Structures are given as C-alpha cells and as structure tokens.
Amino acid sequence: MRLINRLTILIVFCAIQFSCNQKTEEQLTCGNLKAEDFQTTVDGKETNLYVLQNGDVTAAITNYGGRIVSLLVPDKNGNPGDIVLGFGSIDGYLNAHEVFHGALIGRVGNRIAKGKFTLDGVEYTLPINNDPNHLHGGSKGFHNQVWDVKSANDTSIVLTYLSKDGEMGYPGNLNVEVKYTLKSKNELLINYLATTDKSTPVNLTNHAFFNMRGEDKGTINNHLLTINADLITAVDSTLIPLGENVPVEGTPFDFRKSKAIGKDLPQENENRQLMNGLGYDHNFVLNKAKAGEMTLAATVVEPISGRKMEVFTEEPALQFYGGNFMDGSDTGKYGKTFDFRESFALETQHLPDSPNQPQFPGIILKPGQEYKTMSIYKFSTVK
Template sequence: MNRITLFSMVLGAAIAFSSCSPKPQSKTENCFTLKAEDFQKTIDGKTTNLYFLKNGNIQAAITNYGGRIVGLCTPDKNGKMGDVVLGFSSIDGYLKAKEVFYGALIGRVGNRIAKGKFTLDGQEYTLPCNNGVNHLHGGLGGFHNVIWDVKAATDSSIVLTYLSKDGEMGYPGNLNVEVQYLLDSKNEIVMSYKATTDKSTPVNLTNHAFWNLAGEGSGTTNDQILTINADAYTPVDSTLIPLAGNEPVEGTPFDFRVGKAIGTDLGQVETNIQLKHGPGYDHNFALNKTVAGEMSFAATVVEPVSGRKMEIFTLEPALQFYGGNFMDGSDTGKSGKAFKYREAFALETQHFPDSPNNTNFPSIILKPGETYQTQSIYRFSVVK
C-alpha cells in the first residue's frame, strides 16, 4: 500500500469547518485549571500559546509548542470530568521535562530509523541519533520541539501548519505540513494530517499523547483493559529496531485480540525476550485491515473503576503500544503529581518502524506532486 493515497471524501468532511482568527482563551475551562498566559512565550522568534476546544462532553487544551495535546477532559460513568492526558501547566514545564514527547505531534518520521541512516533514490541520508544508536521521532529537533503556526481556530477545532525545511534533521525536501485537531459531536478527537514536498522524503506523522483513563496522576495503568485489533506484531532487537518482519501474536504476551489488563503478562519480562527488550511493551502491531488504507478499528482501552472507554480508529496500517516503561517520577504534571513507572501508556497510529530500510513494509516515501493524507480518531464513552 502506498501511504499517500488520497482519502478526500473521508478527510474532507472532517477538515471542513468555519474558521476564524485564532483567539486563545484566557479564561479557565470547566475541567482545566490551565491558563493561556502560562503558555505565552517567545521561542526562536515565534510565540507559543494555549487554545481550548470543546464539543459534546469532551474538552481539549492544545498548545502550538510541538502541536501538543496538553489535556483532554472526558466524563466518567458518574458524569465526573477527568483529564486523561499527561501534560504540564506551562510551557516551562515542557521545556524542563525529562520526557520530551508529552502530547506532541511527531515527525518527520515517527518511531525509529536504524542507526539514523536510510537510502533514497541512490543517496544515503544521515540523521541525528537521539535514542542510543538510532534516530527516534524525528530527532531532537523534530516536530515535537518546534513552534507551529496557527492557521485557524474555532471553539471545536484548530489547524496547525509547519514548514520543515530541506535538510532539517537530515531529511531531504521542503515539507509543508498541516494538522487539524477536531472535537466532533460524537465525543471524538479527530486528528487529520496533510503534507506535500518538493523532494522525495520519508513521512510518518503521529501524535504522542500519554493516556491514563483514570486521570492524570491516578496511579498505574496496568489494570486498564486493552484490546488491539492485530493478529501480528513486529519483533525487535535490543535497540527496538524491527527484525525480519511480523509474527503472530497468538500464544505470546502480545495477544490483545481479546481485551485483557495491560499488566497481565508483564511478569514474563525476564523470560520473554521481546518484553525484555522493551523492557515491557514498546512494540508495533500490524492492524487487521479488510482493505489497505481503510478507516478501521485499531484498539480499545477501558478503565474499570471510572468506566471511561477510549476507542481508536485509523487509516494507518499499524499501532505502536508503549507502556510507560521509562517513566520514573522525574516529571510532575499539571495535577501536581509525579509521572511514575507505567502510570500512562501511548497508542500511536502509524506506519511501521524503520520503514525506509524495510522494503517489505508499506512505503512512507512522499514524492513531489503527491499529497500525504491520513487520519486517526480517538472516541470517548463510558461503560456502566
């Protein structure tokens, strides 16, 4: 499947909206204690700010620093609102954090590229290695660490744009990127991505929200029930680079086809080589697709006490599940509580890791004259 297939009918409906001049709100929203003025800062000559969105029963706070979801509030089974995304109460919190990807837009290429090298059209490109011997999530100067321009904003949506210049983080081509966050009437946050380039370049965009459906700072997520619609996953080496290809999940700790608590099989971390490499879950899942490129169900998470449920749908072929294995309490969020070991998880819709170096994986190469478009939906409800 070629990544740049146009999904104009699907995306057009989600992207169409009445825009107005973006006006960050200075007031506090119902669920948030966040203040826009704490996000107003000049970085590299550009201004950061905070924007509040609301629709149906959900609310979101977005900053153009890294295109981050700062918070997302949704009700539990008793109607009590809770913020289920890890984040900070100011820009300074993000600038000082040990973990750099909280809630951020990721690019040019999400996930890892082995040894920071790939060959395209006969030319080898070298990228900075920021994850041991590998390049991760676009490098230190990736999309998580830049100031996005706010193209438009309404009460329920925001459109962010960024020009990634030729040679930025070693990637070829001037890449024009547009991302929309939309809260729709079905209690969904819809993430729509679009990009064009003037040189062939790899592109694999995603969002790196850390979720805890019990609420930020509410303890372990190991008891939350995860379902992943995948018959296969991607085994990795000790540096988390894919091996030969995908393998069946059946009979392994990676079988989430029937929902189970995230921590059910973590006791095997010393005996299962893949969990040991993690350490824990930090793996790509090959999603089941009837038709390549279709919008389809990817995953569900249910928090049993609050009853909060999150469903994920995506046009992407894969999903990276990360279980918060490297969180160690170094960062303290907007709740005033430290982010501790396995107290959040990430579910990143994406293409496969190290795709530029694996011809058996779906291509992520975007060429001049083509348009990259993809979309993922995170839907919220409750289980009584």
C-alpha cells in the same frame, strides 16, 4: 424550599460550565491551566494555548509541538477527568525529561536504525537521539517546533509547519498541516496532510500519554486493552525491527481479546520481546481488508471510572507503549510525578524503520503526491 434548592443547583451547574468554557487572555480553569503560562516565545515564535469543547469533551492544545495538553472526558457518573498527561506551562515542556508529551511527531515517527537511510541512491544521515538510533524526527523534530495557527474556533484548530530541506537531515521542503477536531459524539479527530518538493520519508503521529482514570490516578496495568492485530513487529534490544512480523497468538502480545495491560507482564523476564522493550513498546500490525481503510485499531476500558476509548485509524500499524521509561523525573499539571507504568501511548502510524525495511509498507512521499491520513479517538463509558 424545593424551588430554592433547584435554583442553587442550577447556579452551581452554570458556574461549572462557565469555568470550563471561559477563554480569556488571563485564565483557563480546565485542567488547572492558565493561558498566560503558555504565552511566550520559543525560537522567536509565539506560543499560546487553545481550548476546544464539544459534547462532553474539552481539549487544551498548544501550538508548541502541536501538543494535547489536557483532555477532559466524563466517567460513568458524569464526572470529568483529565486523561492526558501534560504540563502547566511551556516551561514545563521545555524542561521535561520525557520530551514527547502530547506532541505531533515527525518527520518520521518511531525509530530509524543508526540514523541512516538511502533514497534514490543517496545516503542520508540523521541525528542520533535514542542511542544508537534516530527517534521521532530527532531532537528538533516536530515536537520541538512552534507550529503556525492557520485557524481556530470552539471545536477545531488547524496547525501548519514548514519543515525545511535538510532539517534534522531529511531531504525536501515538507509542508505539513494537522487539524484537531472535536465532534459532538465525543470524538477527537486528527487529520494529517503533507506535501513535498523532494522525495522524503514521512510518518506522522501524535504522542499523547493516556491514563483513562486520570493523569494523577496511578497505574494503567488494570486498564483493559484490545488491539485488532494478529501480528507484531519483532525487534532487537534497541527496538529496531528484525525484519519480520510475528504472530501474537500464544504470547503476551495477544490483545485480540480484552485483557488487563499488566496481566502478562510477569513474563518479562522470560519473553525476549518483552525483555527488549522493557515491557510493551512494540508495533502492532493492524488487521485490515485493504490498505488505507478506516478501522478500529484498539479499545481501552478503565474499569473503575468506566471510561472507554476506541482508536480508529487509516494507518497500517499501532505502536503500543506501556510507560516503561517513566521514572518520576517529571511533575505534571496536577503536581503529581509521572511514574513507571502510569500512562500508555497508542500511536497510529506506519511500521518502524520503514526506509530500511523494503518489505514494510513504504513511507516515501514524492513531489506531486499528497500525504493524507486520519485517526479518531472516540470516548464513551461502560458500567
């Protein structure tokens, strides 16, 4: 009898492993996804879905927008959960109310005031898509482009995109390469690389929306967040920097010690910065001994599942967004609407509106230079 039980357990385990790792033209079971629902054409270019697996982590990525569609990581009991919000098809992304789900962001992440900047004496005008500002590269930014798949295997995928001179108003032909890699120690690495033939601003990031308990598992306000930053960038009511970075000490923005995301949100009717962001939607200036070094930017722990995520980056800043604009307009791959403060983003990047803020670290890439940066999302559990 014991032998039969052991054989039954082994068969069930193998079936589960097979279903999560099986990759065919017709079916992908991880994250309830079907590859065929991602196989179409957008703007004349083919899209598809790619599955990476290493250690205890499985990721599904589409070359439409270079998006993370699904990210399965285990909880403290070893049960996998999908911690990235996403849709079950390309149509879901094309028709989404929130357009940045899981996407690669460029040419410039975050906002540029009134869609204008001056470079080498020339004023450039960009499309307004976050009135009155330009946001995340514009309506046809990198999130709405089909990326070319340079290579793909079981643990990594390399995506490339040529952003042509004048696209969304930006100068120069920008060649971009992004590599997603799953490491055996449950780490997701994102490597960004870019070159240009004309001086241009560049600030790339990824815009995954996380819920560490699971895409369809409710509020993120109980998540315990730590951010390694003494300063935030103060912003006006349109989320454009006022020109200075201000201390977090004594404010709701002090995440230097772990606290629940929702702990200080009751102050949003009295704290001007919370009012301006309708909650948390702010740039945190990371504590670094020297520019460009890889450092721990943030740690998130979800106490019920025990899932823990650490974010490391070479970037100088981190935009923390608390899901304030999610309003139930979109329904995800598990049939659950994306509701108010049920997801968060931690976007590794340079500071907002940098082309118009000379006191901030510069983001101008020149011919002959190489834009190169890496961010790491590391997963583990706590009891």
